[in-house]
Each structure stands twice: as C-alpha cells, then as structure tokens.
Amino acid sequence: MRRLLRRAHHARALLHAARTVVVAAAMTCSMITSLGAQAAPVTVIRADRAIIGDGTQIASPLVFVQGERITAVGTAAQLRIPAGAKVIDLSGYTLMPGFMDAHTHLASIDNDGGDLAVLKETPAHGAIYATINAKKTLDAGFTTVREAGTTDYVDVVVRDAINRGLIPGPRIHASGPALGSTGGHADVNGWSPFLDIPGTGAIVDGVDAIRKQVRLNAKYGADQIKIVATGGILSVGDAVGAAQFDADELKAAVSEATRLGRKVMAHAHAGDGLKMAVLAGVASIEHGSLVDDEAIALMKAHGTYLVPTLIILEEIVTDGARKGVPPNSVAKATAIAAERRIRLRTAYQRGVKFALGTDATSDIHGRNGEEFKYMVDILGATPMESITIGTMNAATLLGVDKELGSVTTGKLADLVAVKGNPLTDIALLAHVQFVMKGGAVVKAP
Numbered sequence: 001m002r003r004l005l006r007r008a009h010h011a012r013a014l015l016h017a018a019r020t021v022v023v024a025a026a027m028t029c030s031m032i033t034s035l036g037a038q039a040a041p042v043t044v045i046r047a048d049r050a051i052i053g054d055g056t057q058i059a060s061p062l063v064f065v066q067g068e069r070i071t072a073v074g075t076a077a078q079l080r081i082p083a084g085a086k087v088i089d090l091s092g093y094t095l096m097p098g099f100m101d102a103h104t105h106l107a108s109i110d111n112d113g114g115d116l117a118v119l120k121e122t123p124a125h126g127a128i129y130a131t132i133n134a135k136k137t138l139d140a141g142f143t144t145v146r147e148a149g150t151t152d153y154v155d156v157v158v159r160d161a162i163n164r165g166l167i168p169g170p171r172i173h174a175s176g177p178a179l180g181s182t183g184g185h186a187d188v189n190g191w192s193p194f195l196d197i198p199g200t201g202a203i204v205d206g207v208d209a210i211r212k213q214v215r216l217n218a219k220y221g222a223d224q225i226k227i228v229a230t231g232g233i234l235s236v237g238d239a240v241g242a243a244q245f246d247a248d249e250l251k252a253a254v255s256e257a258t259r260l261g262r263k264v265m266a267h268a269h270a271g272d273g274l275k276m277a278v279l280a281g282v283a284s285i286e287h288g289s290l291v292d293d294e295a296i297a298l299m300k301a302h303g304t305y306l307v308p309t310l311i312i313l314e315e316i317v318t319d320g321a322r323k324g325v326p327p328n329s330v331a332k333a334t335a336i337a338a339e340r341r342i343r344l345r346t347a348y349q350r351g352v353k354f355a356l357g358t359d360a361t362s363d364i365h366g367r368n369g370e371e372f373k374y375m376v377d378i379l380g381a382t383p384m385e386s387i388t389i390g391t392m393n394a395a396t397l398l399g400v401d402k403e404l405g406s407v408t409t410g411k412l413a414d415l416v417a418v419k420g421n422p423l424t425d426i427a428l429l430a431h432v433q434f435v436m437k438g439g440a441v442v443k444a445p
C-alpha cells in the first residue's frame with residue numbers, strides 16, 4: 001500500500017514537473033511571437049482580383065502577410081509596398097480565402113477489398129490513406145476540413161501530426177468515430193450473426209450509451225460529434241429516410257456535446273430522423289437529400305446548416321458502377337437523384353444556410369473543388385455565393401470565422417489562387433495553382 005502511495009506521489013511530482021515545462025515553453029513561445037511581430041518580413045501578394053469570402057471583391061489587390069497572419073488588404077492606391085518586402089506576383093490570378101470542406105473522410109481510399117475491406121484492413125491502413133489524402137486535399141486549395149466520422153481516431157492523430165509539422169495537410173476538425181445505431185448506416189450489415197464485425201462508427205443504443213460515447217470522443221480529441229440520424233446510401237438494409245435514433249437519443253447527443261463545448265453534425269437524408277435532429281439542436285444536417293418543406297422551415301427557424309455533398313451523390317449515379325460502388329448503393333442513389341436536386345435547390349432558394357461539403361472518399365480527395373460547380377448547377381447559387389458557401393459559411397459552421405474564412409486583416413493567412421476569373425467560370429476552382437496556409441506557401445505556379 002505504501003509503495004502504491006509512493007508511486008502515486010512520484011507520478012504527481014512528474015506531472016507537476018511536466019506542467020512546469022509546458023508553462024515555461026508557452027512563455028518562451030509568446031515572448032518570441034511578441035518580439036517577432038516587428039521583425040517578421042512582409043510578403044506582399046499581388047493579383048488581378050481578390051474575392052474576400054463575404055460576397056465582396058477587390059480589383060488589383062495587394063495582400064500583406066506577416067508571419068502566419070494577413071496584416072493588410074487593399075489596393076495599390078491605398079497601400080505602399082515596404083522596402084525589402086517579398087512580392088508574390090499573381091497577375092492574371094484570382095486570390096481567395098483557403099477553401100473549406102465541411103464533410104470529408106480522409107482515411108477512406110479506393111481499395112480492392114470492397115465489402116471485405118473491413119476484414120482485411122487495420123487502423124494503420126487508415127492512417128496511411130489519411131496522410132496521402134491530407135496532402136491531396138491541401139494541394140487542391142482546401143486549407144480546412146471537417147472530418148465526418150473516422151474509425152480508430154485516425155483523424156485526431158493525423159490532425160495532430162499536421163499541427164506538429166510532421167506531415168502536410170489542412171487544418172482538421174476531427175470527429176473520431178460517428179455515433180450510429182445497431183443495424184444502421186454506421187453498422188456493417190448483411191453478415192452472419194455469428195461473426196463479430198465492428199461497425200464503421202461507434203455502435204451505441206440508448207441515451208446512456210450515447211452520452212458515454214460523446215464523452216469518449218471528447219476525451220480522445222474530437223472537435224465535434226458526428227451522429228447518424230437516418231439511413232444512408234452506401235449501406236445495406238436501411239432506407240435513406242428511416243430514422244435511426246429516437247428524439248431522446250438525439251437530444252442526449254446534443255446536450256452532452258454542448259456541455260463539452262462541441263457542435264453536432266448529423267447525417268440525415270430525409271424524413272422524421274432529419275427533423276428530430278434539427279429539433280435536437282444539431283449544427284448541421286449532412287446530405288439532406290430529400291429535405292421536405294416542413295424540414296426546410298425548421299432548419300431556417302433553428303439556423304441549422306445544410307451540407308449537401310453534391311459531388312459524391314452525383315458521381316454515384318453517373319459513375320458509381322464503373323468505380324465499383326455496390327449495385328444496391330447505385331440503385332439507392334439513382335432512385336432519389338432527380339428529386340434530391342429539386343429538394344436541395346428548394347432549400348437553398350428558400351434561405352437555408354449552406355456550407356460546402358463533398359463527403360470526399362475514394363477518388364474524390366483532391367477533387368473537392370469540383371463541388372463549387374455542382375452548387376452553381378444544382379442549387380442555383382451564383383459563383384460568388386458558391387465561393388462564400390465554401391469559405392465564410394463553412395468557417396462560421398465550424399466556429400472559426402474569427403480566424404479564417406475571409407481575406408481580412410488580422411486573420412490567419414490561408415489563401416488560394418486560380419488563374420482567370422472563377423466568377424465567369426466556376427469550374428476553375430477545381431484547378432487551384434497557389435496555396436498558402438498560415439503564411440507558408442504550400443504550392444505556387
């Protein structure tokens with residue numbers, strides 16, 4: 001007993017020592033920052049136009065960057081380039097805030113495992129795929145992503161590795177495993193009951209299990225909570241509109257997450273499950289394929305975002321068979337395709353708030369920018385609105401609008417550029433040639 005106590009005391013002493021080191025390191029860092037503020041060299045970016053992210057634009061802008069932040073935004077008439085400044089000349093280009101994808105699955109990749117991948121692969125596979133996809137995503141101009149459910153906390157680990165500078169990638173808002181019900185969209189169905197196959201999310205039933213899983217996800221580093229409120233397309237044995245949790249379960253998820261300072265994103269295609277999620281207070285509905293008039297009114301009243309994931313659902317219909325998507329999923333996506341376009345357009349035109357999300361899996365990583373054109377074509381958004389949906393709107397949904405989402409003095413210098421004018425050709429946003437993250441150039445023409 002005494003030895004145990006001594007060990008506990010020793011552990012406490014170590015912990016105290018570690019905390020002291022952390023405090024000392026923090027002090028050193030802040031001192032360096034304050035000393036460096038004057039000394040940091042100025043980089044000036046020149047372009048044909050800057051689309052700010054809030055629906056406005058500036059012709060022939062100069063954007064000053066010092067350290068990791070934007071320190072001035074204006075025109076040549078308003079700003080004088082300081083002597084010795086490094087100039088990045090993007091004449092002919094349009095400068096924009098770093099793009100944001102509010103729905104990614106970085107650990108997902110094309111594989112030959114198909115249905116059997118769950119039996120063949122390990123968390124290490126997911127970590128390697130996510131590392132590869134994080135770089136593709138950043139190179140495509142997406143400097144921030146929100147992960148929408150990842151097994152084994154791979155998104156947390158990859159986020160931390162990126163933040164430590166070990167690997168390149170976007171700023172990641174991690175979810176950890178999505179919460180799903182037994183037999184639902186996050187479960188793996190159609191197998192023998194005598195096999196113990198783990199779900200693609202955390203399978204939790206009932207209010208207590210849900211509260212516990214929200215706490216676990218927060219404990220292990222999730223930035224938000226993902227919950228699966230209705231059936232899905234890429235799953236067997238669940239209709240897209242079928243509710244998969246009851247109202248109490250959804251409320252428990254939101255109240256627990258809120259208490260822990262986290263927002264909830266809910267996978268929901270249609271029906272009562274979607275409405276119950278909105279009423280429970282989730283921050284966003286993911287997919288929203290068959291959002292009906294009542295749900296649209298509820299979402300407007302509650303300020304709920306819709307993340308429409310257009311590219312994945314369109315490509316399952318047009319290209320799913322070739323890409324090896326199971327026939328059951330292609331049939332599900334095809335059956336609702338025409339109606340889905342009408343319902344999402346209606347939601348947008350009636351004023352539901354939208355944020356860009358692709359549901360990037362398999363070969364969509366790195367093609368996230370194609371979503372902008374789908375939003376113009378399907379939602380009827382103008383090119384300028386489409387860009388706002390993929391920058392400032394997404395930043396607001398993610399709760400980072402004070403730091404990111406627009407080309408604004410004082411914000412973090414996450415900037416991208418494309419050659420030409422995306423306001424006249426939105427498809428250009430699929431071809432980003434310049435990427436800066438936190439003041440560091442990641443990609444240049």
Ligand SMILES: [Zn+2]
Nearest residue numbers: 103105148359
């Ligand atoms: Zn998803």
